[in-house]
């Protein structure tokens with residue numbers, strides 16, 4: 017069983033998928049973990065399984081929900097060592113055909129809430145001289161993604177912001193990491209309407225939420241800037257980095273059209 021350099025954590029999007037798998041790893045080793053999501057019943061079930069779980073049900077797209085989580089991140093009486101900004105969702109389809117309000121919510125959650133909570137985390141951790149921030153991005157952040165345009169753009173923001181914050185925090189005792197998973201079987205596919213991916217992409221392309229969660233927690237503990245779980249995705253990100261931008265864009269368009 018892994019041991020972590022954090023004794024307390026806060027994980028957003030903890031009611032399913034990657035976030036829930038992170039809570040299982042953290043709370044399973046006795047790390048006091050604050051769990052955040054809208055579905056309070058799911059969070060209560062987690063709290064029944066682990067004594068170290070504290071429930072904070074909140075909708076991060078509302079001012080009230082975001083303020084409650086921000087206040088918990090900033091608490092000096094009950095300090096949080098690790099903040100994981102994991103809550104997020106995608107929208108798939110042609111940009112002009114998608115619901116504009118839904119896209120707005122996606123930006124509010126994937127970018128707005130993540131930025132606010134990253135700010136709260138670093139403003140609290142830097143004076144303390146220690147702490148860990150893990151922002152969940154995606155391999156989609158490294159390239160254009162037709163029919164997932166807003167989602168990929170929000171994740172490009174997350175990777176860019178997190179890489180900059182990693183450098184700002186260098187040498188301070190605070191570690192900032194972007195976790196960039198590839199295809200991972202979770203509720204993401206039903207929420208983002210990408211269930212056809214399960215048959216479209218081969219089995220070996222799929223990661224489990226447990227693999228992704230373990231990789232992200234291991235890499236933030238090591239102070240890495242980017243965490244890309246799975247050999248196939250490490251290779252893909254490497255190749256994308258050296259592929260001419262126009263070619264990568266055309267390939268992404270062809271894959272989505274297929």
Ligand SMILES: NC(=O)c1ccc[n+]([C@@H]2O[C@H](COP(=O)([O-])OP(=O)(O)OC[C@H]3O[C@@H](n4cnc5c(N)ncnc54)[C@H](OP(=O)(O)O)[C@@H]3O)[C@@H](O)[C@H]2O)c1
Pocket residue numbers: 028029030031032033034035052053054055056058074075076077102103104105106125152153154155196197198199200201202203204205207225
């Ligand atoms: N699965 C993939 O293939 C994949 C690949 C790359 C990156 N990612 C990223 O990984 C992260 C986790 O996604 P997942 O795959 O684990 O999907 P998931 O199973 O759908 O989990 C998403 C989590 O976000 C929470 N959430 C959604 N809207 C929220 C809101 N307004 N306020 C608070 N919490 C909210 C959900 O809980 P409630 O519904 O209870 O609020 C849920 O716990 C996301 O940032 C996603 O973009 C996923």
